[in-house]
Amino acid sequence: MHAYVHIVDDDPSFRKALERRLKLAGYRVGTYASARELLDQLPDDEEAGCILLDVRIPGMSGPELQRRLNELESTIPIVFLTGHADTATTVQAIKAGAEDFLTKPIASEQLIEAINRAVARHELVRGQRTRLDSLRALLAKLTPRERQVFDLIVCGRINKQIAHELGTTERTIKAHRHQVMEKMQVQSLAELVSIAERLGTRASGGEVKA
Structure with a gap:
């Protein structure tokens, strides 16, 4: 089963181009124009994948969505992909658990590498959680x-x-x-x-x- 990449960006042309690029690379892709759209269709933690998230999106910002997902205990790694990078936002996002912080425009190879790292970490976290769940079941x-x-x-x-x-x-x-x-x-x-x-x-x- 190929990993699922969730793209959250308010630029429709960018979303479309990125979706096409990632599908060619073998990923399944979901696109969302806002943080609210993603929350309304909350990705399944059981599917290996990651979220590509813009910083500046209308309504709830990228970092605000990250905080909300942390509150919901989502384990899906977040890779920020933005044209508006600044040191304070980058540090804040990484401290809050972001997998990576990339700046547009970005080469396909660099983006794919970041996605692969994020997906690999998600698979590791899912494996550890499955093992912990089985141990809790034995203890019970x-x-x-x-x-x-x-x-x-x-x-x-x-x-x-x-x-x-x-x-x-x-x-x-x-x-x-x-x-x-x-x-x-x-x-x-x-x-x-x-x-x-x-x-x-x-x-x-x-x-x-x-």
């Missing part, structure tokens, strides 16, 4: 008691300490521990701790996070 399958054991294991407690803390026997904790490892599909304590770190359930100081 733990019983309340198994979740308690999980939290204490990843904080570095040994079976004897966990048994004392939960008011049960070490043998029972061993059984729970086995179930936790099996349900979380790991073979080692290191893997379990790594999952807890990735899911944000274990603070750096070792305490359990809610």
Whole structure:
């Protein structure tokens, strides 16, 4: 499946020329004359792609649209493409997470390279999110008691300490521990701790996070 490039620019001739150029390069393309048009047809995060965004567009500006997309937790990378570049706007856009900031006119090769970088990053982010979602699903399958054991294991407690803390026997904790490892599909304590770190359930100081 080819990546989807979303062009947001109020210049119809520029949109048309860019759409033609990108389709020839093998991309699927969507065009929008304003930020509102894009928001009304919000691109699907599950499709690899990027947004080519002008800075100065009527109504909601490019940076304002970027902020709105961040609020909506969109992961689609933004490449600014503008004829009105200034240092302050560039720095602001990059700090807010823009993938790149390009100035018109731009050579096709440079534009395609920027799009490819943005799409590659989006695919990476999507892959990481899919993995996190699957880990959260595994964690949700733990019983309340198994979740308690999980939290204490990843904080570095040994079976004897966990048994004392939960008011049960070490043998029972061993059984729970086995179930936790099996349900979380790991073979080692290191893997379990790594999952807890990735899911944000274990603070750096070792305490359990809610």
